[in-house]
Every structure is written in structure tokens, then in C-alpha cells.
Amino acid sequence: MKRRELLQTLACAPALAVPHLAAAVTPRTLTAAPATLAAAGQASLPVWAYDGQVPGPVLRYKRGAVLDLTLHNQLPDPSTIHWHGIRLPNAMDGVPGLTQAPVAPGERFPYRFALPDAGTYWYHPHWGTPEQVERGLAGALIVEDDVPPPVDLDLVWLLDDWRLDANGRIAENFYNFHDVAHAGRLGQRVTVNGKVDLVQALQSGQRIRLRLINAANARIFALSLEGLDAWLIARDGIPAATAVPWEGELLLGPGMRTDFIIDASKPGRHVLKDSYGRGERALATLEVSGKASGARPAPQPAQREPLPEPDLARALEQRMLLGGGAMSRDGWPQESTAEREARRQRQIQGAREASPVWTINGQAHMSHDREHAAHASEFRVPRGGSVRLTFENNTAWWHPMHLHGHHFRVLSRNGAALPERPWRDTVLMAPRDRVEVAFVAENPGYWLIHCHVLEHHAGGLGTMFEVQG
Numbered sequence: 001m002k003r004r005e006l007l008q009t010l011a012c013a014p015a016l017a018v019p020h021l022a023a024a025v026t027p028r029t030l031t032a033a034p035a036t037l038a039a040a041g042q043a044s045l046p047v048w049a050y051d052g053q054v055p056g057p058v059l060r061y062k063r064g065a066v067l068d069l070t071l072h073n074q075l076p077d078p079s080t081i082h083w084h085g086i087r088l089p090n091a092m093d094g095v096p097g098l099t100q101a102p103v104a105p106g107e108r109f110p111y112r113f114a115l116p117d118a119g120t121y122w123y124h125p126h127w128g129t130p131e132q133v134e135r136g137l138a139g140a141l142i143v144e145d146d147v148p149p150p151v152d153l154d155l156v157w158l159l160d161d162w163r164l165d166a167n168g169r170i171a172e173n174f175y176n177f178h179d180v181a182h183a184g185r186l187g188q189r190v191t192v193n194g195k196v197d198l199v200q201a202l203q204s205g206q207r208i209r210l211r212l213i214n215a216a217n218a219r220i221f222a223l224s225l226e227g228l229d230a231w232l233i234a235r236d237g238i239p240a241a242t243a244v245p246w247e248g249e250l251l252l253g254p255g256m257r258t259d260f261i262i263d264a265s266k267p268g269r270h271v272l273k274d275s276y277g278r279g280e281r282a283l284a285t286l287e288v289s290g291k292a293s294g295a296r297p298a299p300q301p302a303q304r305e306p307l308p309e310p311d312l313a314r315a316l317e318q319r320m321l322l323g324g325g326a327m328s329r330d331g332w333p334q335e336s337t338a339e340r341e342a343r344r345q346r347q348i349q350g351a352r353e354a355s356p357v358w359t360i361n362g363q364a365h366m367s368h369d370r371e372h373a374a375h376a377s378e379f380r381v382p383r384g385g386s387v388r389l390t391f392e393n394n395t396a397w398w399h400p401m402h403l404h405g406h407h408f409r410v411l412s413r414n415g416a417a418l419p420e421r422p423w424r425d426t427v428l429m430a431p432r433d434r435v436e437v438a439f440v441a442e443n444p445g446y447w448l449i450h451c452h453v454l455e456h457h458a459g460g461l462g463t464m465f466e467v468q469g
């Protein structure tokens with residue numbers, strides 16, 4: 001059976017029927033609950049955690065395996081799990097009020113779907129997302145290559161930042177107006193796997209794979225590593241055509257992933273740095289012991305499995321104009337006086353709710369983490385149809401735009417064609433950028449397109465489209 005047919009079979013079959021995949025299924029439970037643990041440089045920090053860990057456990061599967069996981073919600077709030085970057089049936093996408101009911105406190109929800117693509121992915125809630133992700137609910141989902149590039153160590157580093165208050169606790173000012181209207185919630189404490197100043201010991205001569213995941217609410221990491229030979233081999237899970245030497249700063253927006261191969265050829269301490277915004281921060285250190293070893297040939301990325309190729313000649317063309325935010329040229333979303341007052345009262349009473357600040361094609365899509373059914377689809381496309389989508393960022397801010405359930409090719413940026421047409425599930429847009437992407441609408445259902453700065457999404461910067469089955 002061809003892969004495309006397989007996916008179509010999966011898409012129209014009930015979630016439990018996956019007869020064509022022989023890989024073993026090992027059911028497991030993942031519990032989301034409050035916990036107090038050492039994280040973000042604090043000896044005991046109250047967090048929300050998956051299985052008592054921050055970040056959550058690394059979930060590892062073979063390509064083609066079936067993920068069979070039951071979320072047990074022991075949080076005081078409803079929750080769901082979204083599987084970022086995975087091409088899956090719509091009912092498994094974890095969007096409350098759109099693909100499933102929110103999982104109430106004390107309740108369980110089974111997620112069961114095949115993993116079609118190898119790569120570095122991640123999971124996080126999609127209900128009350130700015131708060132739940134900031135409190136610690138995020139983890140890596142690794143789907144192993146059929147034939148991985150040979151390495152001595154395969155490391156997964158989940159990058160995050162934390163805003164702590166004067167008492168060293170997670171600051172409670174979620175959804176505050178300034179964060180929503182500007183760059184989102186940035187924290188003063190930057191961590192790798194929940195730790196400040198993580199040190200990884202290596203032996204000289206080792207070759208490692210380093211998988212980086214940006215799980216921060218809003219921080220764009222500007223990553224650099226000096227002193228070691230390093231190559232970029234995958235973005236957003238998808239292998240690059242060839243390994244690209246890592247030089248200078250690599251921008252990794254919220255939701256985005258990047259995989260590197262790094263050779264521990266020189267002894268000493270080599271620091272992974274972030275130079276986003278003002279100043280420079282050490283994220284983690286690779287500490288190489290032993291004698292210097294010689295340079296090795298560049299690695300080969302894993303073989304890329306074919307993804308459904310968009311048919312540009314017949315594609316549905318859509319434009320998405322991103323507007324609003326602080327310093328907007330064209331004004332802010334319109335609200336009636338009554339709506340504004342009702343929302344202000346709810347906020348005063350403690351509702352976790354943003355104000356409408358951002359728009360797509362003139363509409364602020366509010367309550368997007370809770371009440372999707374109240375929104376209209378931005379466009380509809382028959383299953384198997386191609387879509388050519390142009391994002392125009394008419395704002396003064398950066399936005400990592402994420403498409404649920406699909407990979408897309410990036411065709412051009414600001415009128416300049418990208419010859420390789422790289423595959424992504426999240427594309428980072430600078431202020432005033434114009435980016436064209438294209439994809440095949442594979443699976444029936446309602447899919448989100450939104451900014452992965454979580455406060456921007458909460459403030460209206462998201463929409464959805466329908467794939468008609």
C-alpha cells in the first residue's frame with residue numbers, strides 16, 4: 001500500500017482501526033497534575049507537569065508505530081494534548097471545542113494514531129495554552145528514522161523561558177495586555193530541559209545528534225555554538241536535503257525544531273548561546289574531555305520520506321493578512337462598547353482571557369483555545385486539494401505561523417523564491433514579511449492556522465480552514 005493511500009485510509013477509518021501498521025502498540029497513560037520540583041533554577045517550584053516531570057517525558061517511537069496514550073487530567077483546569085507537527089486524523093489533534101471536548105479535571109482521553117513521519121516533534125496542551133505551557137506542560141515526541149545518521153548520542157533539548165515573580169514563583173500575570181499586544185510573554189530565566197546552565201559531558205571524537213525544540217510561549221531563540229563542527233540536518237522534523245554547516249545565529253521561533261549533528265572534536269567547554277533581544281545568554285554547555293581529534297566528513301541527513309507534493313497549477317490561492325498589535329498602522333480590532341465592557345468585567349473577576357488585539361483578514365479570532373465552534377472557516381478545500389497560502393505580516397512584530405496537521409513547502413519570502421522549497425510546519429515571519437507556502441490538504445476536518453506566540457493567538461491571531469472529506 002502506498003503511503004498516501006495508507007494515510008487516506010487512516011484518515012477515514014475510526015481512530016482505532018489501523019490494520020495496515022504492523023508495529024507494536026504499547027499503551028501508556030500520561031498524567032497532567034500540579035507538582036513541586038526543582039526547575040528554572042529554583043529548588044522547589046510549583047509547576048504543572050506531565051508524569052511529575054518538567055519537561056514531560058520524552059516519548060520515542062519508530063516511524064509507522066501507533067501512539068496509544070491516555071491523558072489523565074489531574075489539573076484544576078480542563079486540558080487536551082496537541083501533537084505539534086504530526087500528520088494525524090483530525091479527531092486526534094487536541095483542539096478543544098473543535099476536534100474534541102476539553103478533558104475535564106479528573107477525566108481521561110485516549111489518543112491513538114499512527115506516526116507517519118520520522119523527526120523531532122513535541123506535545124503540549126491546547127486549552128488555556130499561555131498558562132498551561134508556561135507552567136511546564138510540554139514534552140518531546142521523537143519519531144525515529146528508519147535509518148538514522150550514525151551518532152554516539154542522540155540528545156533532546158527542550159528550550160524554554162520562565163517568568164518568575166519576586167518570590168521566585170511562576171508569575172501569575174497570564175494574558176496581560178502588554179504581553180498580548182507586544183512580543184508575548186518573555187521570561188527572565190532561560191532553561192534547557194528545565195535546567196539553568198545544563199552541562200553535557202562528551203568524549204573527544206564523539207559525534208552527537210542534538211534535537212532542539214522551542215517550547216517557550218514567545219521567545220525566539222537566536223542560537224549559536226562556537227568551537228565545534230556542527231551541521232543542520234532537519235527542520236521541524238523533516239530532514240534537510242543535505243547537511244548545512246551551522247555558522248552564525250540560527251533563529252528558532254516558538255514551536256519550531258531543529259536537529260544538528262555536532263562533532264566533539266576539540267576538548268574544552270563549548271557554550272550554546274542565545275542572543276535574542278538585548279544581551280547574550282548561555283543556554284547549555286558541551287564539555288568535551290580527551291585529546292583533540294581530527295575533523296570528520298560532513299554527515300548525511302536521514303532519507304526524507306516523500307510528502308504529498310502540492311500541485312501549484314491547480315492550487316486554491318488564499319491570502320492571510322496579519323494585522324493589529326502595538327504600533328499598528330491600520331488600527332486594532334473593532335469591538336462594541338458592550339463587548340468590551342463585558343470582557344473587562346470578566347477579566348476583573350479573574351477570567352484567564354486576552355483582549356482582542358490581532359487580526360487575520362480583519363477578524364480577531366478570540367477564545368481560540370476554547371470555543372472554536374463559534375468561528376467560521378477562513379476557507380474550504382476538498383480532500384487531496386492543494387492550497388497556496390500567502391501570509392502578509394502587516395504588523396510591527398514577529399510571528400511564527402503554525403499549520404496544524406500538515407507540512408507545507410515554503411515557496412518564497414518577500415518575493416524571492418526559495419529554490420529548495422523547504423518543508424516546515426511553522427514559519428517565522430519578521431515584521432512586514434510576506435511568505436508563500438503550499439501544501440496538500442490531506443485529512444478531513446477543521447485545522448487551525450495560528451501564531452505560536454501563545455499570547456498572540458489568545459489575542460486573536462489564529463483562524464482555521466476546513467478539509468472536506
Ligand SMILES: [Cu+2]
Nearest residue numbers: 399451453456
Ligand atoms: Cu505572533
